[in-house]
Amino acid sequence: MTLADVIPSLRSSLPPRGLDRELWPLTTEHGRGGISVGGVPLMEIEQEYGTPAYVLDEADVRERCAAYCAAFGPAQVVYAAKALLSRGLLRWIDEAGMGLAVYSTGQWQLALAAGFPAERVVVHGDVDARGAGRVVIESAADIARLTCTRRPQRQKVMLRLLPAQLGFAKAGLPACPSQDRFGVPTDGAELAELVEEITSNPLLDLVGLDVYLGSQLAQFGGYEHAITQLVAACADLRRSHGVHIEEINLGGGFAVAHTGQETTLPVDPFAARMRRVLALACDRASVQPPRLSVTPGRAIVARAGVALYRVLAVRHEQGHQLVAVDGGLSDNPRPALYGARYTAVLVGRPSTAATVPTTVVGRHDEAGDVLVRDEPLPDDLRPGDLIAVPGCGAYHFPLASNYDLVGRPPLIAVRDGQARVLVRRETLDDVLRRDEA
Numbered sequence: 001m002t003l004a005d006v007i008p009s010l011r012s013s014l015p016p017r018g019l020d021r022e023l024w025p026l027t028t029e030h031g032r033g034g035i036s037v038g039g040v041p042l043m044e045i046e047q048e049y050g051t052p053a054y055v056l057d058e059a060d061v062r063e064r065c066a067a068y069c070a071a072f073g074p075a076q077v078v079y080a081a082k083a084l085l086s087r088g089l090l091r092w093i094d095e096a097g098m099g100l101a102v103y104s105t106g107q108w109q110l111a112l113a114a115g116f117p118a119e120r121v122v123v124h125g126d127v128d129a130r131g132a133g134r135v136v137i138e139s140a141a142d143i144a145r146l147t148c149t150r151r152p153q154r155q156k157v158m159l160r161l162l163p164a165q166l167g168f169a170k171a172g173l174p175a176c177p178s179q180d181r182f183g184v185p186t187d188g189a190e191l192a193e194l195v196e197e198i199t200s201n202p203l204l205d206l207v208g209l210d211v212y213l214g215s216q217l218a219q220f221g222g223y224e225h226a227i228t229q230l231v232a233a234c235a236d237l238r239r240s241h242g243v244h245i246e247e248i249n250l251g252g253g254f255a256v257a258h259t260g261q262e263t264t265l266p267v268d269p270f271a272a273r274m275r276r277v278l279a280l281a282c283d284r285a286s287v288q289p290p291r292l293s294v295t296p297g298r299a300i301v302a303r304a305g306v307a308l309y310r311v312l313a314v315r316h317e318q319g320h321q322l323v324a325v326d327g328g329l330s331d332n333p334r335p336a337l338y339g340a341r342y343t344a345v346l347v348g349r350p351s352t353a354a355t356v357p358t359t360v361v362g363r364h365d366e367a368g369d370v371l372v373r374d375e376p377l378p379d380d381l382r383p384g385d386l387i388a389v390p391g392c393g394a395y396h397f398p399l400a401s402n403y404d405l406v407g408r409p410p411l412i413a414v415r416d417g418q419a420r421v422l423v424r425r426e427t428l429d430d431v432l433r434r435d436e437a
């Protein structure tokens with residue numbers, strides 16, 4: 001029992017249950033006007049922009065960028081655009097001096113349109129990205145695509161390796177078994193053949209090795225294991241082809257907490273440990289240490305995001321509260337895709353009611369459309385209430401869909417008491433206009 005349970009009047013002046021610093025954006029405050037982020041009360045955002053909406057704390061994103069840059073060096077932090085991308089966000093990433101990993105032509109073109117320096121972009125996949133800093137090669141087909149174009153250019157490339165015993169996800173997302181993914185095993189003939197093909201091509205300059213171990217990895221072990229294998233591959237490449245690998249990239253997947261039961265991977269101890277493991281492995285293999293880089297996505301933007309929903313209906317049954325909201329699967333498919341868990345709080349009005357286990361379901365009437373399961377919320381929720389879900393900055397906005405022909409929510413940045421639209425709400429007109437028959 002907490003003090004607020006004994007003296008209910010204290011409730012609205014204390015952070016609500018679950019308002020855990022690890023889960024909520026850096027600038028979150030809980031005062032008389034309810035919960036605010038970036039100095040803007042969430043109630044005001046709802047009044048101005050409606051629900052569902054994604055709110056993004058600029059200070060939180062910039063702080064996460066600064067923390068990763070301090071730990072690895074700005075040029076060694078390559079933000080994974082797939083976690084969240086908008087022009088506004090690109091400016092913050094650029095100003096931090098970081099790199100950018102893109103996975104589609106759309107992401108590449110948005111980066112160019114926003115003036116992001118092409119030489120700091122790392123390209124993955126089938127993207128026509130002339131002038132990009134580095135391109136990641138996963139198979140011989142990527143080499144053909146890069147070099148058999150009409151106006152081929154000299155290009156720095158990295159090779160995607162698949163180390164044995166990849167790190168496995170602890171929570172939220174499934175592991176990434178190597179049989180389901182492209183890349184080259186760290187030992188064996190395929191690696192030698194691909195390296196031969198790259199090094200014998202005057203248009204390609206092999207500068208790095210790259211891995212991607214999985215998502216929501218909260219432990220260091222998988223990454224340590226990967227470094228050891230990457231360094232062994234560096235030693236082999238130097239012996240067999242006289243190639244010096246300048247950079248090894250550990251990918252992303254650094255865990256972020258969405259509920260009090262999850263943990264966030266701590267960046268400083270992680271970076272320090274990885275550097276020690278790298279130094280030791282290079283020393284043992286007599287290899288000149290390459291630069292160590294990372295490609296974090298969620299670790300940069302997840303905590304900065306809060307999703308806002310309006311309560312549509314409430315039902316009570318045997319000490320449990322069931323709440324339906326005006327969003328769901330179409331703006332957050334992660335619970336359905338990965339069994340991801342979230343927490344929520346009531347915002348906009350104080351409540352002195354006791355909390356009960358509450359499940360928040362979406363509007364789509366599907367088995368997997370459960371945003372929050374069995375989290376404590378005041379048991380007097382009613383239609384019209386506003387609830388906020390933290391930890392929604394990564395893989396929400398980019399994974400949103402028009403399921404049931406709903407428009408996708410806006411992305412609203414908050415900073416110093418000001419809210420501004422990064423990406424507007426998709427109107428019904430936007431959604432219906434594509435249907436041309």
Ligand SMILES: Cc1ncc(COP(=O)(O)O)c(C=O)c1O
Nearest residue numbers: 080212252253254295296297298
């Ligand atoms: C190749 C690659 N790198 C980096 C990331 C970023 O992962 P995270 O957002 O978990 O850090 C992903 C995400 O799927 C990825 O596929």
